[in-house]
Amino acid sequence: MSSKQLKEIFTGKITNWKEVGGKDEKIVLVNRAQGSGTRFTFGQNVLDGKSAKTSQEQDDNGAVQKIVGQTPGAISYLAFSYTQGNAASKIKTISVDKVKPTDKNVADNKWKIWAYEHMYTTKNPSKDTKKYIDFVKSDDMKKTTKKLGYIPMSDMKVQKDDQNKVTKLDK
Structure with missing residues (x-):
């Protein structure tokens, strides 16, 4: 289609x-x-x-x-x-x-219908908040994220801004 x-x-x-x-x-x-x-x-x-x-x-x-x-x-x-x-x-x-809707095709923006899940914190997060953010970015959480059917941010090769503009990430 x-x-x-x-x-x-x-x-x-x-x-x-x-x-x-x-x-x-x-x-x-x-x-x-x-x-x-x-x-x-x-x-x-x-x-x-x-x-x-x-x-x-x-x-x-x-x-x-x-x-x-x-x-x-x-x-x-x-x-x-x-x-x-x-x-x-x-x-x-x-x-x-x-283009098939696959993780790989989202990660490099071949599949165009995607968005991020978001987390927000204050400009100067507390020690506990920083620990939580580190946990969310950990390898263990990356595995859990994949098990839940989502794509870890570290797998993305592109990023989208709030205007839906896509740019390549330097990795």
Whole structure:
């Protein structure tokens, strides 16, 4: 599927899977709720400021995963962690512009639909806060991060700023 087709599906211009080479079946949109970080990321990276077509909205990725897995013709977007493991066995990920949604493709920005999880602290964090940050950046936590279906920051080859501009990291 092309990024243009994906955008046209979520803005309501394409409404049947046969329009994108699939079977003659109505497309059922499932959006994340307004205010969701997942929805914001999808809108910023796919919809280019256009509004998603009104559809059912779900408050969490787990509900979206379940509904898409049980509903013929359904399509949505999820955090990577919900596209892996046993619970994801009833859903299928799709390539966009011939790029598969993999950790490697996110890390080098071949897969364009991604965002960071964030942690914030004061300008001068306490000793305990610094210890916690060191723990989060540790090799043990890197392994845990991967087990949870996320990509450790140390694996990223690019970075995104708050304007969604991507630049290569010097490593």
